[in-house]
Amino acid sequence: MPPAREDLLVLVTPGKDGLGDTAKGMVSVGRRAAARLGLAWAAAVLADGEDPELPEAALETLADHGVPGVLVIRAGRPLADFPEARAEALAGAARARAARLVLMAHDSAGASLAPRVAAALGGAVLTECVSVEPGGGGVRVSRRALGDRLAETFLWDRASPLVLTVHPGCLSPVPPAGPAGGRPVVEAVEAPVPDGAFRSRVVERIPPDPRTVDVSEAEVIFCAGKGFDRESFERFRELAGLLNASLGVSRPVYDLGWAGFERMIGQTGKTVAPRLYLGVGISGSMHHVGGIRDARRIVCLNLDPRAPMFAASDEGFVADLREVIPLLLDRVRARVAGGGAP
């Protein structure tokens, strides 16, 4: 019997409790790409720990997202701390299943894994892709570049393997429309990895510092607008730090020199996709709002109930930041001083 094959593999990394939002977004992207391109597809999981079984919660979510099959890739050794070995194992599984297209999220892991997998497969790599469509006699792949300032479109002729990382702004955890499908078929794929691929090892992982993390990758952003005076702004900065939020600013605040250009959000600044964006003292101009469209939840606070920011928000508060920010900061400081979680 010939080995089973999938044209498209979508790398997902389940957590202990199931599938996170990035993994959910990836299988939705995979399902849509497979449907548009007429490809057989499966989710691929690198079996990292001692226990290569998938959590039940992950299987249920994969079923909800219409994933037809899951390949659990086994290299005979834990892979989590060995980037080269992970790439070899994924490439080995892609070869074993004759997959031509491999998708992964453009997070820090995917961005470093994708070129290695492409090299191991003798294929091409395209990063931060936003769409994959049939066209031009092959497949048209669009990506963003230079911090979202440039859009590029490539044509893939399907002749050699292609590895894509998917732009975080395209990843929605909501299952795509259409029937959920049954429980996915789970199969183990043995992908032996040569010893040489275990030579470099991650020995320490330091969680990102919200004060320094790139706002385009931040999970929670507190963004300050021109409604701030300097004193309130410094309080807001402290509040963001205590609550592990990243500080963003609108253009006038950047122009005042209170924060660097890398903190500015909007059309000429950074495009962001956090779980939560809190905009305080921001009017909601199109130049600013254009940079926060991919935020999962937008909350704002403004003195003026007619500010356009309310229309762009999921939730809004009409209040004076000069009253609210000091109160919030005092409460959070007290919680932290008392040893509690902020």
Ligand SMILES: Cc1cc2nc3c(=O)[nH]c(=O)nc-3n(C[C@H](O)[C@H](O)[C@H](O)COP(=O)(O)OP(=O)(O)OC[C@H]3O[C@@H](n4cnc5c(N)ncnc54)[C@H](O)[C@@H]3O)c2cc1C
């Ligand atoms: C080509 C171009 C590109 C641009 N690119 C960007 C960009 O990338 N990013 C960007 O941000 N802007 C950009 N701008 C500027 C943009 O058009 C707006 O001028 C800017 O976003 C406004 O910033 P703001 O909302 O902080 O200030 P304002 O529009 O001045 O709004 C301040 C808000 O604070 C509120 N407020 C005042 N006092 C208080 C208080 N005590 N409590 C609560 N609320 C209060 C006010 O009601 C008001 O709504 C660009 C402009 C151009 C022409």
